[in-house]
Amino acid sequence: xxxxxxxxxxxxxxxxxxxxxxxPLRPGLSIASLAEPLQKAFEMSKTPSVALIVNSPGGSAxxxxxxxxxxxALAGEHKKRVHxxxxxxxxxxGYYIAIGGDEIFAEPSSIVGSIGVISSGFGxxxxxxxxxxxxxxxxxxxxxxxxxxxxxxxxxxxxxxAVLQRDAHDVFxxxxxxxxxxxxxxxxxxxxxxAFWSGKQALEFGLIDGITxxxxxxxxxxxxxxxxxxxxxxRPGLLAKLRRxxxxxxxxxxxxxxxxxxxxxxxxxxxxxxxARYGL
Numbered sequence: 001x002x003x004x005x006x007x008x009x010x011x012x013x014x015x016x017x018x019x020x021x022x023x024p025l026r027p028g029l030s031i032a033s034l035a036e037p038l039q040k041a042f043e044m045s046k047t048p049s050v051a052l053i054v055n056s057p058g059g060s061a062x063x064x065x066x067x068x069x070x071x072x073a074l075a076g077e078h079k080k081r082v083h084x085x086x087x088x089x090x091x092x093x094g095y096y097i098a099i100g101g102d103e104i105f106a107e108p109s110s111i112v113g114s115i116g117v118i119s120s121g122f123g124x125x126x127x128x129x130x131x132x133x134x135x136x137x138x139x140x141x142x143x144x145x146x147x148x149x150x151x152x153x154x155x156x157x158x159x160x161x162a163v164l165q166r167d168a169h170d171v172f173x174x175x176x177x178x179x180x181x182x183x184x185x186x187x188x189x190x191x192x193x194x195a196f197w198s199g200k201q202a203l204e205f206g207l208i209d210g211i212t213x214x215x216x217x218x219x220x221x222x223x224x225x226x227x228x229x230x231x232x233x234x235r236p237g238l239l240a241k242l243r244r245x246x247x248x249x250x251x252x253x254x255x256x257x258x259x260x261x262x263x264x265x266x267x268x269x270x271x272x273x274x275x276a277r278y279g280l
Contacts, residue, residue: 007225010218011041014053014230018271019067019093020060028271029056029097031066033233041231042074049221050075051083051214051228052101057278058092061117061168068175071100085214086110089278091196092118095207096172099179104208105217106199111278112207115172116194117165120273124150180206196278 019029041050052071058064075082084090084101091114098104098112106112128135128150135150146157173192177184184191185206202208210217218226 007227008047008222009045009227009229010047010049010051010222011044012051012053012214012228012230013037013041014055014233015067015097016053016055016087018059019056019097020063028059029067030060030063031070034067035070037231037233038070038074042078042080044229044231047222048080049083049218050080051085051218052097053085053087053214054090054094054098055087056091056094056097057089058094058096058114061093061096061172064093064096065171065175067097068100071097075100075102083214083217085217086112086199086208091278092116096175099176103210105210105212105214106202106208107213108198108200108211110199110202111196112199112202113191113196113205114194114277115176115192117169117172118194119161119165121147122149123153125152183209 013034015029015034017029071082074080081102082100084098084104086094086098086104086106087110089111090098090104090106091111095113095115135148137145137148137151139145143157143160145151146160147153169192173188176191183206185204191205191207197205197207199208199211203211214228218228
């Protein structure tokens with residue numbers, strides 16, 4: 001029985017979307033957008049718990065790491081347990097954030113894992129040749145234009161990228177082993193292959209702690225009177241930006257700039273590709 005006369009309140013923060021893919025029209029999850037909501041979640045209630053709902057296919061490894069570190073710093077500062085609930089997907093960077101929880105739960109059909117690093121893009125060399133377009137690139141520094149999609153690939157550039165990926169992968173693996181110490185139940189070659197699994201399989205591998213939903217788990221901990229209070233994550237769109245930036249120059253940069261529209265299209269394609277990897 002909860003010791004206080006008033007019903008316990010558990011703050012809930014919903015982390016949805018790709019990580020780090022921020023454009024003027026499509027804000028993504030980042031430490032900048034989550035710092036204030038996280039702070040509010042940990043300060044909102046005297047109940048010694050904060051719940052995070054994660055639904056993300058991943059994205060920036062750096063932003064994922066920064067968000068994880070902030071979650072753990074706040075948990076230590078406020079002496080609270082963090083309960084993470086995976087929805088459709090907590091994969092790659094999404095799982096990176098999820099391990100910030102003291103306990104992680106998912107649905108049986110949730111997609112969990114993908115502990116790896118990926119870099120993808122397009123090559124347009126033959127396309128511009130057929131169109132009769134000449135690519136002109138001028139650099140100071142021989143490696144400045146590596147992996148340019150309009151130039152032929154070089155073996156040394158691919159190896160340089162591979163080194164960066166291995167470093168990032170090692171950091172990811174280290175974070176998982178630290179946060180899930182004593183719980184992992186599958187060989188490293190399987191867990192850290194970049195593969196992903198259903199919630200049921202993730203439980204068997206020790207990547208999560210159980211199969212349940214947020215309301216059921218919080219009632220187990222605090223009784224049927226527990227209240228879940230969602231902490232809003234402000235994700236301002238175009239109109240909000242226009243209200244804060246009324247100058248003609250700002251309006252032009254937000255609405256009439258071809259670069260912004262191009263960035264938005266590319267960001268949408270990249271984000272859609274992330275979700276599509278998991279059949280969503």
